[in-house]
Amino acid sequence: MFKINDNYLKLPGSYLFSTIAKKVNAFTEANPDKKIIRLGIGDVTQPLAPAIIGKLHDAVEDMAHAETFHGYAPDLGYEFLRSAIARNDYADRGCDIGADEIFVSDGAKCDSSNIQEIFALDNKIAVCDPVYPVYVDSNVMAGRTGTYDPKAETWSDVIYMPCTAENDFAPQLPEETPDLIYLCYPNNPTGSTITKAQLQEWVDYANKVGAVIIYDAAYEAYISEPDVPHSIYECEGARTCAIELRSFSKNAGFTGVRLGFTVIPKDLKCGDVALHSLWARRHGTKYNGAPYIVQRAGEAVYSPEGKAQLKEQVAYYMNNAKVIYEGLKSAGYTVSGGVNAPYIWLKTPDGMTSWEFFDHLLEKANVVGTPGSGFGPSGEGYFRLTAFGNYENTVEAVERIKAL
């Protein structure tokens, strides 16, 4: 008789954003006349930039003719996209990353959940707390996290690194030595960042203890301050300890287009074995590449017109971030984030729990946000709002919250 992977049964409740969607749907059904404003999930609202639309149409036409038709993509992704990434995201920032160290994928969610597969099951992970739930949940499914303590809402075999107002939302080096360290900067959910000097400490630490940093830079395009690193490879020594995950979802609005990439430098090794070769094997065996038309759309992101248009799009969302940040601050909320990231992190008022504030906001202001506790125990008492709405809705949502 077949048996299931019972690690799945250890997962408490459903995936955070599925739970929120269900709650919102129930409210909408019960209150069909209310206009809900969604500042919860990090989904974009602005249409694709004209340069991308044009390239998509061209690529669709390529698929209409035998001479320009494209079947299976190369394992690592098309050269035209990988070299555009290597040049623009790395060489231009002084980072030494080759096009053949870049693996094109259908997004950072898949990559950040699949990357753990190439590591041993008894490796110990360290995560920031609060944290993007996918890092932990994918390790739970693999059986790497031990037992769950429902009261503390923590796993016995996970090292939690609290990020709270006390440490300015930047984690300390952990006391217990981890094997895999998940870092995300600019941070989801807190909207915080760290400086290049701070990140260099992590790189030095990882090289010293023999840990791998899985560095999620999905929000890199939102960095506005000069001393914040755009890539972990700006730090010396990162080629021997860091994997970087990138996404086109937030810088180019590709949440529904699906494109991302993972960088694994060939110097990152366990003994003689390059992690690059393991991930290449996984790509070859378990994946069939991002669609040709989508990879062409990715190429357009790096064209001069694409860059100009996307700079405006990011500015549009960052203006929303400013509206939220300043609006809530003026209303007496304690807020952070929103300067180098599209997320605003706020302290819930009057000692409310995160979910109490979620319900309060949904019912009284018809605004959807994300409860901080959904990202981990240290997120309790916090709440995340995103800048990805449209401007008019964002202004209205802030007015409604101020009026509470």
Added chain:
Amino acid sequence: MFKINDNYLKLPGSYLFSTIAKKVNAFTEANPDKKIIRLGIGDVTQPLAPAIIGKLHDAVEDMAHAETFHGYAPDLGYEFLRSAIARNDYADRGCDIGADEIFVSDGAKCDSSNIQEIFALDNKIAVCDPVYPVYVDSNVMAGRTGTYDPKAETWSDVIYMPCTAENDFAPQLPEETPDLIYLCYPNNPTGSTITKAQLQEWVDYANKVGAVIIYDAAYEAYISEPDVPHSIYECEGARTCAIELRSFSKNAGFTGVRLGFTVIPKDLKCGDVALHSLWARRHGTKYNGAPYIVQRAGEAVYSPEGKAQLKEQVAYYMNNAKVIYEGLKSAGYTVSGGVNAPYIWLKTPDGMTSWEFFDHLLEKANVVGTPGSGFGPSGEGYFRLTAFGNYENTVEAVERIKAL
């Protein structure tokens, strides 16, 4: 110090089609004047049908305007596609499958390699021999296959079900009881099929012993004979024992577009736990949906124009199959397949091994095929040719082989 998943190191050599690509590239570099004809990998060559191109352009336009822009897709896929699948692929064939039992994905390769994740590591798999390498390799990576015997080219914990000329390429029920049974009909690589009565025996067997059948029906569109089942759900009792994998790669030429789906009936359970809920959890946590524009392209496959155009496309490839089958037969080869599948399976001549024949064909006829032994030990002495080339090349390849 971090450690790798050393199951990866157990994998002998690289993924079959990567090896072939490297050999062909080396030959091309050494012989730049030779015109290679590729009948190896199952990649299509005909452009997308006009109905699909039109729909792709429309969907790209949707993404250009805020009112019709689409961000993150629903976890299971868009309702418009899932209901088109449920109606056309299942209800119209008398199969009881709901739209909410269909999980849209980016292709059958991903699904067939990921599906093993929801099962326990000590489940025993049974595979046909020869077999599509992904089924076995994904289980090797997970650590489910025991040790490799390089001489026999088999894994200690895998049940092999030989499919050779002696049993008309249809496996017998295994003597040892498996937990997971991988079946693929019409078959890749042999091009064979089984009747509905034969498939019913497998369903009855799986229900009796408590096994799950993972049924890969990626080549369903190529069935030309009446008694061959298009879906395992045509068999009674399949809802309690079968998962079906489908692809748009071969029926609609989507190898570079990337779309597929998996069906998990809600009646398929281990104790109280529905496999549907586990796969839904995996989709929600580790995947972010197929692109909106690609799901719209999938919808066009089921439109009246789409159906008519794709029927012609399949007929085009099946004409190639006939050219290969009859050409090789007239030249004295022993051939099978090619009637309900786009693959022709031939016995290598003069006692050559599969790889000897691969080299022979590449060097002497400049034709690329796939060595049968790459699909498993019982594939030794066989060779696969695909009908997915264009007509002119296919005719020329057959002439070259006949001239050897």
